[in-house]
Amino acid sequence: xxxxxxxxxxxxxxxxxxxxxxxxxxxxxxxxxxxxxxxxxxxxxxxxxxxxxxxxxxxxxxxxxxxxxxxxxxxxxxxxxxxxxxxxxxxxxxxxxxxxxxxxxxxxxxxxxxxxxxxxxxxxxxxxxxxxxxxxxxxxxxxxxxxxxxxxxxxxxxxxxxxxxxxxxxxxxxxxxxxxxxxxxxxxxxxxxxxxxxxxxxxxxxxxxxxxxxxxxxxxxxxxxxxxxxxxxxxxxxxxxxxxxxxxxxxxxxxxxxxxxxxxxxxxxxxxxxxxxxxxxxxxxxxxxxxxxxxxxxxxxxxxxxxxxxxxxxxxxx
Numbered sequence: 344x345x346x347x348x349x350x351x352x353x354x355x356x357x358x359x360x361x362x363x364x365x366x367x368x369x370x371x372x373x374x375x376x377x378x379x380x381x382x383x384x385x386x387x388x389x390x391x392x393x394x395x396x397x398x399x400x401x402x403x404x405x406x407x408x409x410x411x412x413x414x415x416x417x418x419x420x421x422x423x424x425x426x427x428x429x430x431x432x433x434x435x436x437x438x439x440x441x442x443x444x445x446x447x448x449x450x451x452x453x454x455x456x457x458x459x460x461x462x463x464x465x466x467x468x469x470x471x472x473x474x475x476x477x478x479x480x481x482x483x484x485x486x487x488x489x490x491x492x493x494x495x496x497x498x499x500x501x502x503x504x505x506x507x508x509x510x511x512x513x514x515x516x517x518x519x520x521x522x523x524x525x526x527x528x529x530x531x532x533x534x535x536x537x538x539x540x541x542x543x544x545x546x547x548x549x550x551x552x553x554x555x556x557x558x559x560x561x562x563x564x565x566x567x568x569x570x571x572x573x574x575x576x577x578x579x580x581x582x583x584x585x586x587x588x589x590x591x592x593x594x595x596x597x598x599x600x601x602x603x604x605x606x607x608x609x610x611x612x613x614x615x616x617x618x619x620x621x622x623x624x625x626x627x628x629x630x631x632x633x634x635x636x637x638x639x640x641x642x643x644x645x646x647x648x649x650x651x652x653x654x655x656x657x658x659x660x661x
Contacts, residue, residue: 353609357651365383369634374636376394378651381422383425384408393653401440407426407431410423411423411455416462421458428448428453452471463481464479488521497510498512499542502545504549511541516535516540517531531569533562535560537557538562540562550566552589554587559575559578562574563612584600585629590656590657591640593612594610598627600627603626604627605626605628606620607619607623625652628646632645640657641655
């Protein structure tokens with residue numbers, strides 16, 4: 344076990360994708376056993392049955408470079424066509440794909456998607472285009488807003504308990520708060536100029552948690568007080584924290600990807616301490632995105648070593 348500050352480990356299981364060197368990533372748990380993901384390098388929408396271990400895939404149009412996937416409560420699968428300037432909609436019942444093109448040629452790279460609580464909109468980032476977007480599901484209308492910070496690389500995106508949309512700007516030391524009705528943006532500077540936030544979480548108390556990929560910190564921003572607190576990862580500046588998740592207890596889980604094997608870390612905001620560290624069995628390579636499935640108490644992740652992984656962070660009775 345890596346990470347000297349931690350005392351506990353969690354159970355991690357991995358399934359190797361049968362599609363060679365395909366970078367399976369960003370798994371989304373539809374339920375405890377039905378897991379959707381994308382193969383970024385080779386361009387497919389993938390599915391894992393975690394009960395049987397069976398994989399299947401749907402090949403996407405050439406050059407898609409799919410980046411992220413989410414699943415609605417209706418079972419519809421949405422994915423980001425990162426190099427084809429579209430958001431895709433896949434219906435597992437009809438096996439039909441609908442492609443929703445971006446309305447502006449500059450909006451070339453849909454990146455990370457998130458659905459709001461009432462499932463009326465999908466919010467998404469575009470890193471190279473330097474934009475944030477909103478897709479209205481009912482009429483497929485896409486609205487775009489540019490980042491006010493040049494070359495800021497909008498990256499991770501989450502929705503807070505009050506409906507506000509939060510984005511980290513990887514190319515800068517800044518967060519963005521976006522009003523979901525007006526799409527007005529507010530830029531918030533992080534306390535260190537050298538910080539480069541990559542992913543984020545918003546806990547039930549409204550705090551915004553971010554990982555500083557450049558310097559190896561976990562940070563928290565309190566919007567009401569406009570105050571920050573930061574904690575260094577056990578691996579220090581070499582940690583390269585990337586994928587994140589929040590469990591039902593409000594604990595933060597982070598993948599330290601700058602060390603090999605990658606380390607799956609747990610942080611407890613109540614104590615302000617790292618309490619868990621588990622080496623990823625396959626090594627991980629890089630864990631880029633993570634998804635928490637509350638009913639099964641599991642965090643799902645993909646690895647550059649070609650695995651889909653599951654970490655049980657809140658064990659449930661079978």
